[in-house]
Amino acid sequence: MNRIDCSMDDMANTKFLTAYGSLIKQFCTSTDFNYNEVLGLMVVYYKFVKFNGPTAKKMTKKQFYELFLVLFRICDMSIIDRVLLCITNDVRFVIPEAWMQLFSVFLSKDTKLRSQFAYNVYTYSGTTKLNREAVCLAVEKFFEGDDDDEVNELRADMVEFVFNKFDLDKDGIISYSEYAEVVQNQPPLIEFLGQIFPDDNDLTLVALCTNIESKFRSDD
Template sequence: MDPFDEARVKNRYSRLLNKLKKTSKFTFRELETLALLYSQMKDGASFDRGKFKVFVHNSLDMTDSSMNDRIYENLDRDEANWISINAFIRGMGIYLRGSQQEQADFCFSTYDIFKAKKLTRGTMYNLLRLCITRAPSDEDADEGAKDLVELLFKFCDQDNDGSINLAEFRKGVSKEPLLMETLGQCLPDRYARDTFSTALAETPPSFY
């Protein structure tokens, strides 16, 4: 991106970034860098599903296409069929600087396909079935998914109502953080997160 385009993007988003810096986990310079990255990915159009999936695949090493679809839908809360710069920065804040609870909440809302504010056995089975790809047969994969669902319910379903709500999910994650992504990868791994954070801190950044 040439200096003229950088100045134009910074000017366009300056008011929003000054507002976001009051609550964001990023410095103002980091916010400017994210705005420049967002603008570059938009490429004069909208930051739509396809561009988002390319970004998380290439920049954050998140390669599960089906789960990336669900993450996109989680961030596109207005169902506008594109991700706003606010949603992009919020998502990157969760990815790079989020607390355990913020990340657990993000994973839960991504898994909650039907926005029911709870995870049922059926929902969890369908998600797990997509994760189990190395089973010798479909029957083995089905049985493996069912067994994992029962283990998760024994661990998390404290009121035995046949579903796991957000509070139960948070409590389970606080006891065993690995539960956060049992149903699929919603967050970048540590290496990808650290690599992106290092690039974000560089002057000039190495994204563009």
């Protein structure tokens, strides 16, 4: 039989297709990835699952955290927690649907899709908008030191900067529409409250590992 992946023997190939064949077809219609791209992403998912033992069927939450910490080099645990909660309600596992949702956003060049996801991550604490209290809590991690007065002043200055930049109607709340408008004009501000997306080099590595040719970074 044709090998899907050279590191998998015939038995592993058969198990993979049996377990994920119908899902692969589903993801080909529900995502922007083509068949080979879906296949590549699901092979990586399958290898995570295989690591958990012969009877395992899902990627673990621990593996998801390791993916962010080691491959993506995103170490803000509160951000990782919120990303996870935005793609699944399962407290123990990451199912294939959640896996594909994650990379549908991470590998997308659609600013609207990425900004909506980022805003959802920032507001996942229960509110649908960013008020001053939420922003104050978010900026605490950006400033640390022994001089409490200086640190508090820096935090306060950043909060004021954020609201001056994003609170367009000056009502004390940063709505999604305000955030999206700013990001549309200044895309680097999409992650203004902490890194959510892997950088371009790490995304290129993911694209190479999963054979997603359209996402390879060009250096020309």
